Amino acid sequence: KTYKITLLPGDGIGPEIIQVAIDLLKAIAPKFDLGFEFETALAGGAAIDATGHPLPEETLKLCQASDAVLLAAVGGDKWDTLPSHLRPEQALLGLRGGMGLFANLRPAKILPQLIDASSLKREVIEGVDIMVVRELTGGIYFGKPKGVFADEDGTKRGVNSMTYAAPEIDRIGKVAFEAARKRGKKLVSVDKANVLEVSQLWRDRITALAATYPDIQLSHMYVDNAAMQLVRWPKQFDVIVTGNLFGDILSDEAAMLTGSIGMLPSASLGDPEKPGLFEPVHGSAPDIAGQDLANPIAQILSAAMMLRYGLGEAAAAGAIERVVEKVLDAGKRTGDIMADGCEKLGCKAMGEALLAA
Amino acid sequence: KTYKITLLPGDGIGPEIIQVAIDLLKAIAPKFDLGFEFETALAGGAAIDATGHPLPEETLKLCQASDAVLLAAVGGDKWDTLPSHLRPEQALLGLRGGMGLFANLRPAKILPQLIDASSLKREVIEGVDIMVVRELTGGIYFGKPKGVFADEDGTKRGVNSMTYAAPEIDRIGKVAFEAARKRGKKLVSVDKANVLEVSQLWRDRITALAATYPDIQLSHMYVDNAAMQLVRWPKQFDVIVTGNLFGDILSDEAAMLTGSIGMLPSASLGDPEKPGLFEPVHGSAPDIAGQDLANPIAQILSAAMMLRYGLGEAAAAGAIERVVEKVLDAGKRTGDIMADGCEKLGCKAMGEALLAA
Ligand SMILES: CC(C)[C@H](C(=O)O)[C@@H](O)C(=O)O
Ligand SMILES: CC(C)[C@H](C(=O)O)[C@@H](O)C(=O)O
Numbered sequence: 001k002t003y004k005i006t007l008l009p010g011d012g013i014g015p016e017i018i019q020v021a022i023d024l025l026k027a028i029a030p031k032f033d034l035g036f037e038f039e040t041a042l043a044g045g046a047a048i049d050a051t052g053h054p055l056p057e058e059t060l061k062l063c064q065a066s067d068a069v070l071l072a073a074v075g076g077d078k079w080d081t082l083p084s085h086l087r088p089e090q091a092l093l094g095l096r097g098g099m100g101l102f103a104n105l106r107p108a109k110i111l112p113q114l115i116d117a118s119s120l121k122r123e124v125i126e127g128v129d130i131m132v133v134r135e136l137t138g139g140i141y142f143g144k145p146k147g148v149f150a151d152e153d154g155t156k157r158g159v160n161s162m163t164y165a166a167p168e169i170d171r172i173g174k175v176a177f178e179a180a181r182k183r184g185k186k187l188v189s190v191d192k193a194n195v196l197e198v199s200q201l202w203r204d205r206i207t208a209l210a211a212t213y214p215d216i217q218l219s220h221m222y223v224d225n226a227a228m229q230l231v232r233w234p235k236q237f238d239v240i241v242t243g244n245l246f247g248d249i250l251s252d253e254a255a256m257l258t259g260s261i262g263m264l265p266s267a268s269l270g271d272p273e274k275p276g277l278f279e280p281v282h283g284s285a286p287d288i289a290g291q292d293l294a295n296p297i298a299q300i301l302s303a304a305m306m307l308r309y310g311l312g313e314a315a316a317a318g319a320i321e322r323v324v325e326k327v328l329d330a331g332k333r334t335g336d337i338m339a340d341g342c343e344k345l346g347c348k349a350m351g352e353a354l355l356a357a
Numbered sequence: 358k359t360y361k362i363t364l365l366p367g368d369g370i371g372p373e374i375i376q377v378a379i380d381l382l383k384a385i386a387p388k389f390d391l392g393f394e395f396e397t398a399l400a401g402g403a404a405i406d407a408t409g410h411p412l413p414e415e416t417l418k419l420c421q422a423s424d425a426v427l428l429a430a431v432g433g434d435k436w437d438t439l440p441s442h443l444r445p446e447q448a449l450l451g452l453r454g455g456m457g458l459f460a461n462l463r464p465a466k467i468l469p470q471l472i473d474a475s476s477l478k479r480e481v482i483e484g485v486d487i488m489v490v491r492e493l494t495g496g497i498y499f500g501k502p503k504g505v506f507a508d509e510d511g512t513k514r515g516v517n518s519m520t521y522a523a524p525e526i527d528r529i530g531k532v533a534f535e536a537a538r539k540r541g542k543k544l545v546s547v548d549k550a551n552v553l554e555v556s557q558l559w560r561d562r563i564t565a566l567a568a569t570y571p572d573i574q575l576s577h578m579y580v581d582n583a584a585m586q587l588v589r590w591p592k593q594f595d596v597i598v599t600g601n602l603f604g605d606i607l608s609d610e611a612a613m614l615t616g617s618i619g620m621l622p623s624a625s626l627g628d629p630e631k632p633g634l635f636e637p638v639h640g641s642a643p644d645i646a647g648q649d650l651a652n653p654i655a656q657i658l659s660a661a662m663m664l665r666y667g668l669g670e671a672a673a674a675g676a677i678e679r680v681v682e683k684v685l686d687a688g689k690r691t692g693d694i695m696a697d698g699c700e701k702l703g704c705k706a707m708g709e710a711l712l713a714a
Contacts, residue, residue: 089551119481119589140519140553147554156523158555162497166513192602194446196497197504198515224605228613231588232476245549248581249606256585 002035003311006066006275008059011045011088012284013294013347014072020296020351021070021303024320027355032316039066043095044074044088044284054087055094063099068310069277071095072299073284096136100270101277102168103175104134104247105309108234108254108264113328117337118259120234130237130254131183133176134247136268138168141244162198164243169205175269176241177213184238186217190226190246202243223250230254255281262295262336265302267309278306292346295334297324300354326357359392360668363423363632365416368402368445369641370651370704371429377653377708378427378660381677384712389673396423400452401431401445401641411444412451420456425667426634428452429656430641453493457627458634459525460532461491461604462666465591465611465621470685474694475616477591487594487611488540490533491604493625495525496555498601519555521600526562532626533598534570541595543574547583547603559600580607587611612638619652619693622659624666635663649703652691654681657711683714 007022009015025036041059048054054074063069074088084090095101108130110118118125143161151157173189180187189206191199203220210218221229223246229236230253242250255261264281280298288294300320308317332353333342345353364379366372382393398416405411411431420426431445441447452458465487467475475482500518508514530546537544546563548556560577567575578586580603586593587607591614599607612618621638637655645651657677665674689710690699702710 084551084557087551093552119477121476121478124476143516148558151522156558157520158522158553158558159500159518159520160553160555161516161518163514163516165508165515192605194441194444195450196515196517198517200441201505201513201515224609227584227606227610228618231610231613232616246606248549249584249603252581253584253588253610256588259589261585 001033002037003067004037004039004065005306006063006069007038007040008043008069008071009040009046010043010072010074010284011076012073012286012289014074014284016290016292016347017280017294017296017299018070018072020347020354021299023351024300024323024354025303028316028319031319032313034313034316043071043091045076045079047091048079048082048086048088054089054091060094060098063095063275063277066275068275068306069095069099070303070306071277071279073280073282075284076286078286093141095277096268097142099277100137100274101268102135102137103172103269104136104251105179105267105269105305106132106134106251106255106264106281108132108251108258110258111263111325111328114258114260114263114337116339118257120257125234125257128234128257130234131179131239132247132251132254133172133179133239133241134251135164135168135172135243136247138164139244162196162243162245164198164202166201166205169202170209173206173209173241176239177209177216180216180239181213185215186238187219188226188237188240189218189220190223190240190242190250191220192223192246193220194222206241226250227253230257260337261298262334263297263301265298265305267305269309276306276310278302278310292348293335294347295336296347296350297334300324323354323357327353358390359394360424361394361396361422362663363420363426364395364397365400365426365428366397366403367400367429367431367448367641368433369430369643369646371431371641373647373649373704374637374651374653374656375427375429377704377711378656380708381657381680381711382660385673385676388676389670391670391673400428400448402433402436404448405436405439405443405445411446411448412455417451417455420452420632420634423632425632425663426452426456427660427663428634428636430637430639432641433643435643450498452634453625454499456634457494457631458625459492459494460529460626461493461608462536462624462626462662463489463491463608463612463621463638465489465608465615467615468620468682468685471615471617471620471694473696475614477614477616482591482614485591485614487591488536488596489604489608489611490529490536490596490598491608492521492525492529492600493604495521496601519553519600519602521555521559523558523562526559527566530563530566530598533596534566534573537573537596538570542572543595544576545583545594545597546575546577547580547597547599547607548577549580550577551579563598583607584610587614617694618655619691620654620658622655622662624662626666633663633667635659635667649705650692651704652693653704653707654691657681680711680714684710
């Protein structure tokens with residue numbers, strides 16, 4: 001089978017790390033009888049420089065017409081002074097909205113080889129394996145009214161609206177219950193129902209859904225408590241489901257618990273018939289761009305997520321994940337995850353090691 | 358000088374721990390030529406049981422007419438099935454609104470005696486001393502419209518509004534800059550200005566304020582990154598200023614970094630001419646209530662914050678803080694912070710040890 005993949009290298013280290021993923025995908029393709037047609041498009045700062053807009057219409061159309069989208073990273077200081085609707089991040093928001101990617105899956109899994117990279121004690125972090133399911137096209141990111149307005153007396157007032165409609169909650173809830181079913185069968189729904197009405201509706205809907213998933217153990221947690229519990233004892237979590245803003249905060253916190261965000265991939269999914277988007281959790285790291293220092297593993301594992309969740313090619317995904325483990329077991333590391341007694345590689349050399357494995 | 362203090366013991370372990378604070382305040386009063394007139398009032402679940410309302414009018418009036426309010430903790434499973442406007446937490450929101458307490462100061466300081474209680478590695482947590490300044494009477498906690506509404510087609514939709522007016526941002530900003538001036542002179546303002554217009558206004562106003570505080574080093578951080586950086590390297594922070602919701606999440610995360618939230622006090626302040634409210638960061642712990650197991654130290658340190666920030670009695674505050682250190686240095690611990698080789702005390706015995714010191 002041949003898949004059409006849109007590549008969005010973006011900015012900073014993006015082009016370097018995505019190249020490693022392309023090489024690896026090409027290398028495994030014949031082994032699993034797969035074909036890939038790659039097409040590269042502009043997004044983020046690169047698109048701003050070339051076209052004046054972070055997400056050109058052409059890019060969005062290409063993405064919508066492909067089988068999956070592999071993105072590297074967008075952004076950089078260079079574009080930080082632009083008005084906000086013209087900044088690189090708008091490419092992400094535009095892709096999420098334009099492709100209907102309402103479910104963001106963000107695993108925070110600690111690899112045994114990298115336990116020491118964490119700022120947490122070994123006994124606290126060892127074995128942590130959390131999946132954050134974040135709602136991605138609703139909530140305060142897209143709610144209206146929004147803007148900066150003047151009160152009658154001229155006072156400036158900023159406004160954003162956190163809104164969720166029942167069907168939006170139901171569909172992300174289902175994704176989370178299904179994810180829990182394939183994992184440890186425990187789901188924690190995070191909200192702020194003791195203060196926010198939108199959270200009360202969230203809690204009601206998730207609770208109602210639970211009737212359809214009697215095999216899943218559901219509990220609810222306030223967002224402030226969740227932020228604490230992630231630090232205190234992260235092993236208590238299996239799957240976490242939450243809204244867009246809380247998910248943004250908690251998935252980053254969970255990612256940092258592992259100490260190696262250069263290792264973490266993510267998937268953004270919508271209608272199962274339509275393409276998903278796969279990208280590393282880390283950013284574009286402009287400070288090390290072009291110096292062959294970047295860690296390509298999060299990008300590689302994003303390609304694995306693309307195979308598993310986007311294309312239904314679980315065997316090929318597993319092969320990529322095993323290659324990563326093998327290289328780590330052999331003591332090969334990029335600078336960001338370097339440890340005593342390991343061999344330090346640049347981005348390209350890491351790519352070659354992965355290919356060889 | 359004699360001060361009128363309103364006591365709100367609240368629920369769970371509240372009455373036990375506040376008694377220790379009363380005893381200690383009485384004991385130090387003559388040494389600093391102070392007098393305290395204590396009056397106790399109902400709030401939280403205790404008030405619901407007695408009057409049907411979590412914050413009786415009478416309680417609010419008494420608080421408003423006093424020099425300072427010392428609260429222990431409210432809440433418990435017992436009242437969790439009540440409609441949300443009748444739950445114990447409403448007492449907190451009502452006091453904040455009714456007393457105009459717009460500034461919440463939440464220190465997260467690691468005591469050298471308690472480093473091992475943290476889930477973070479010693480070298481990461483040692484010396485951490487963060488002050489979170491959280492806006493407490495605005496943002497999404499109070500913004501309108503809010504509620505659960507039906508769309509035209511009958512779909513249920515939950516809505517809350519995150520709004521800040523420029524003067525609200527300015528006044529909390531000033532509190533934070535002043536706090537930074539008395540500490541390490543570094544201020545990080547946390548927002549989500551890459552997505553939210555209300556955050557753009559927040560960032561503009563805080564940036565403008567910085568001109569008045571040339572001695573303070575101001576930087577800005579997105580809330581997701583702040584949640585990560587607190588885990589990665591908390592020592593980078595001195596004072597953090599942020600809105601109500603982000604402050605709720607980040608101050609709890611920061612508190613948990615220390616591993617001993619039974620030790621952390623907080624202050625909620627408004628107009629300097631009016632009374633402030635002082636309370637532990639921890640909750641009412643109904644599971645251990647009435648068993649003489651609670652740690653009274655956060656309550657004691659809240660009394661110290663009351664003396665320092667509420668009554669301007671810094672010398673007396675310092676005396677209380679030194680007493681706590683002395684008792685910890687002597688190896689005395691309650692169960693929640695127990696460590697090898699230390700002596701385990703109940704709540705009352707800890708109170709006696711503090712009095713003796
Ligand atoms: C860049 C920003 C708009 C984005 C978000 O807030 O969603 C990022 O933090 C993320 O999590 O993908
Ligand atoms: C109980 C709740 C309403 C409250 C809040 O969210 O402000 C609490 O979490 C706090 O931080 O004091």
